[in-house]
Amino acid sequence: MGNPKYHVLIANSDTIKSLYYNKVLTSGEVSSYTGKSIPHVIKVLTELKNKGYIEERGLATSTGGRKPITYSLVAKSHYIVSVAIDRHSASLVMVDMNNNFIGEVEQHEFDLHHLSADNLVDIISAFIGNSSVAKSKIIGLGLTMPGFVDTVKGINYTYMNLRDDSLVDFIQRHLHLPVFIDNDSTAIALAEQKFGVAANSKNAMVLNLGWGIGLGMILNDQIFRGDNGLAGEFSHIPLFKNGKLCDCGKHGCLETEASFVAIVANAKEAIGNGETTSLANYPELNADRIIEEAIKGDRFAVKLISEAAYHVGEGLAILIHLMNPRIILLSGKGSVVGKIWLAPIQQALNEHCIPMLTSFTEIAISDLNNRAQLIGGAALVIESLGKTFQDKLDTLKAEPVNQIH
Amino acid sequence: MGNPKYHVLIANSDTIKSLYYNKVLTSGEVSSYTGKSIPHVIKVLTELKNKGYIEERGLATSTGGRKPITYSLVAKSHYIVSVAIDRHSASLVMVDMNNNFIGEVEQHEFDLHHLSADNLVDIISAFIGNSSVAKSKIIGLGLTMPGFVDTVKGINYTYMNLRDDSLVDFIQRHLHLPVFIDNDSTAIALAEQKFGVAANSKNAMVLNLGWGIGLGMILNDQIFRGDNGLAGEFSHIPLFKNGKLCDCGKHGCLETEASFVAIVANAKEAIGNGETTSLANYPELNADRIIEEAIKGDRFAVKLISEAAYHVGEGLAILIHLMNPRIILLSGKGSVVGKIWLAPIQQALNEHCIPMLTSFTEIAISDLNNRAQLIGGAALVIESLGKTFQDKLDTLKAEPVNQIH
DNA sequence: AAAAACTTTTTAAAATTTTAAAAAAGAATT
DNA sequence: AATTCTTTTTTAAAATTTTAAAAAGTTTTT
Structure with missing residues (x-):
């Protein structure tokens, strides 16, 4: 072995x-x-x-x-493969032992609902084969993705749920590499804790501002995943009596007012009502377009994000009362326009928080941006070195990892 | 020394x-x-x-x-003094090294807003003097109370805030004993983790159902206090658009609908409107009376608690999405009628939670009840043995503790 | 009833890790 | 330029802790 x-x-x-x-x-x-x-x-x-x-x-x-x-x-001396998946694409990159990205980040577009474990293995396999790195130098793979992820069992209950098999075991069998899985927002929090603005914070809340609003938590200097790895479902806290149906099947989730899901819906409705905005020029709207136009200065795009940000702030007010964090860090793709989020969030906190509590919590913007998830995936492999890694090798004794080398 | x-x-x-x-x-x-x-x-x-x-x-x-x-x-061989304070009284008890209460629990009534540090020292001093235990056998004092407590600095920002001095240092100087302070709900969580229903749970939310609704958290097998010891302000999460003013100065806190604050207010209003209930016989209503009558079977008292419980459930739905706990434990004085709380809470969770998440979380009732805070205070002293205790002795070198013995 | 199986306790040797002191190297001061 | 001070590195001895094997004590099986 x-x-x-x-x-x-x-x-x-x-x-x-x-x-x-x-x-x-x-x-x-x-x-x-x-x-x-x-x-x-x-x-x-x-x-x-x-x-x-x-x-x-x-x-x-x-x-x-x-x-x-x-x-x-x-x-x-060694390398890690980091695979970051979101609802519509996968990014793959090879990372060296100094946390440098080697070569280009490879992108694949798809709808995550239609991605099979076989597809994913093929993509990763080809990526490793095409890379300049000898496979024997790769110590493991960090896979990070949205959904309800059980990091111990290696299962994503939401996507690529193989019923009788664990997704991690499946990939390991095909790639002959140790594989570690985690939720996308948790990976971002890990990246921010190790390499980002949250580096010296014992307690940090890291928001993944994307299609939904993910939350990764650092508590007592540790990544917190909850009892089954399902913590941080900030997007689906029941906060509004707006009757709006959420993807999750419930009504009034934070996501229905505060995420790019809500922003895009609001944009489409307003454009239908004749709103004058550069967003009206796009046949199909998505988060990236709205972010682009907000950066260019489109007032309506900025207004949409600001409204969502205020609602995010309402959710954060709850979070501050419960967790008393040292820092709340805006990360994920939406944090590129972090400054737009900042003021309305602060406004909401002023209105909804006990002042003593807000005085202890800083709101900050990530500087890792869209590299955060990939960095977090690699850090996940390093973080598991020690007992977790040993346990994995032990369970794989019967069916050895890396036997190909 | x-x-x-x-x-x-x-x-x-x-x-x-x-x-x-x-x-x-x-x-x-x-x-x-x-x-x-x-x-x-x-x-x-x-x-x-x-x-x-x-x-x-x-x-x-x-x-x-x-x-x-x-x-x-x-x-x-040794003893610990545990002092549990709530908004209207203090309980003191001597605890031996097998976690047994020695002698009777001593009670003192007051309004916490008017209790001075001097008063408190007098009460504790007399209690120790009247006890059958030699002072040299006492290893320390655990003080637990409501409010914003900084356990490291030894300050309660809400009550007995001495400005230029720390409350803990003040008491230590007068009693010549190591003193440890913590929030009441955190102490209850500690008791439940070590001696209660939450004993084998890596992640537990312990509700202190009292005048307000406190929250003590056990996360990754550790008591979680937040970055400044201010976590767990469940009572004041902004959840309702009801316009009701809360003690904390904000509007729509959970406490305004879900605690005994709200229950008593609702009771008074309904009685004023002619509600037939045994509660109408009391000149002054408080939590204890309503609990008593609910136990006796007064339908209106049960209805009041049930309504509050549903709102607690709305808050817990948020908590479950964020924390994915193994167990939510109803503790504190209100948990004496735990079964009344249970059904409406479960109802609210069914309506407001993603089913996958509720399936992993158990709702349970404490069996420590009103002894929980006292047990937690003693456990606080034991828990601090090790580095925390050593640090305390080091800082007291100049002004030695226990020099009287 | 004796033998075998099993678990805990004790013993002794090995290993890991720390403490304390000495040596080495560089910066600041005279 | 020599001396002094500071910090890091090395060395050697001491301590802590673990591993492995033997001994002791109970229960189960033969």
Whole structure:
């Protein structure tokens, strides 16, 4: 069964993680991240260096003493495949051990409802085959997508639900690679926690402003997924008595007033009533077009987003009362026009929150934007190094992973 | 500085905690709770036994092998003072190391808005003085109360806010005991996690059904307090467009429809309109009277609670979408009539939740009832053993705790 | 009743990890 | 330029903790 790279990565997972998330660290810094003593950390670093996993990166500056040696992971020693799926497309990218994207992000368009697990395996297989990276250097695949995802069982109850089989097991069998799955919004939160604006926040709410409004949560420095991985259904909290039917079958979900689902519906209705806007020029409207026109300055597009933003703020007021987060971070594709969301959200919070609570919570805009989900998918694989990864290899003993190499 | 009892308790805090929460354990069980090997655990247990902290409790049964020795904490080796405050009273009790209440629970009535820190110190001081327990055997005091509580700074922003001083530091200086403070609902959640129905739930929402509706959260097996200890303001989530003014200054809080605040207001209004109910016999109505009459079977009292319960259910529907808890536990004084709350809550969830989510969440009723907060206060002291306790002793070095002994 | 099977406890050796002190390297000060 | 101070790295000893094997105690089976 044994591929030695896994043993080394798993046995030293805390050190590997700290270097992956921080790029360049001194032995002292690794010591504080891992909670181990410096002599011990230096022993581990030396061993990892000798095995080719990490390399020295020169001396750091000092304020009056010996300059510390810095270390980082050897970027091209291993790779991770990140597959980010949304309701209408998949993005695939190869990520190296310094969290760099290798080559172009590959895009595929489809309707997620009609995507089969076979289709997906073919897409990923071809991507890996066409890449410049030897398959033996790939340590795993991070698959992130909307829906009710059980990360432990490897099942997405909403999409590609295989009944008798787990989606993750299915893909693993065909690709002979360890595969890890997570919800798209959770992946975005993970990316923001490790590489984004939420990096130093013990408690953060990360909004995925997309077709719906996803929510990824960082609580007590941990990603929170709920008891079955189904937490963060912000889009479907029952908030309005508007009678509007939601995709989920209920009425009055936040999504019916506050997401691009609502924005597009409102746009179409207003255009039908003769609203003068550049949006009227498009035969078919979607989130991307409205975002584009809002950036160009179309007043009506901005107004539509602002109205939705106020309703998002009403939902966030609830969230703040319940969770008392350090930061609420606007991320996902809609955050490209983050500034438009900001003022109405703040307005809603002023009206609906206890002032003491809002005073402790900052509202911020992501700088990872549409790369967040892909970064999160790769981080998901790194994050699972350690016990989760070992358990996966153990369960795959009978049917070994990576036997092709 | 040193009182040796603290050193032993702190150095072996994981073992002490596992025994306090589980009463009687074998070495193997302590090993799995603490994550240490059996030879190591046995060494620790032997040492604690020799020092008089724990004792053997005979052999446990076996299904075909050597019977394991069981251990528990020596009940009378040390004590904890638990002080549970609500809006109108304080309860004090002495708790031994087996989580037994020693002597009677002492009650004091007041309006919390008019209680000063000096008053409180006097009450606690007299209670300790009148108790049968030697002060040197008391390891600490757990103070639990409503309001915005910062457990780290030891401040309650809502009540007894001393401006230039922290409430906890103030009490410590006067009692010469380590003091730990927490929000009432959080304490109840802690009690339910360690000794109640939520004991085996990784994720639990514990409702404190009282004058307001408090919420204590257990997430990923940890008590969650938010970034500043202000999480769980379930009572004040803005949910209704009813225009009703809430104590907090906002309109339409959950509390305005779903708590005993609302129940009492609705009762008074209906009685004014001639409603026939045994509640009409009371000159002054409060939560306790309505609960009493509901238990006796007064139909109107039951109807009032049921209406409030439905609105609580509307709030819980939001909570389930956000948190995907394993269990929602009805606790606090209102849970004495838990069955009355249950059906309307379930009804609201059926109407407002995605069925997949409700299928994973159980609604249950506490069996700790009004003892929960006191148990939680004592558990708070035990839970802080380890780093938190050590930090407290360190900051008190200059002004030593327990120097009186 | 003796043997076998099983579980817990004890013992001893091995490993991991930390502490403390010394050495090395660089910056600041005289 | 030499000295002093600071920080990092290395070394060696001490401690903690685990692993593996043996011993002890109970129950089940023969």
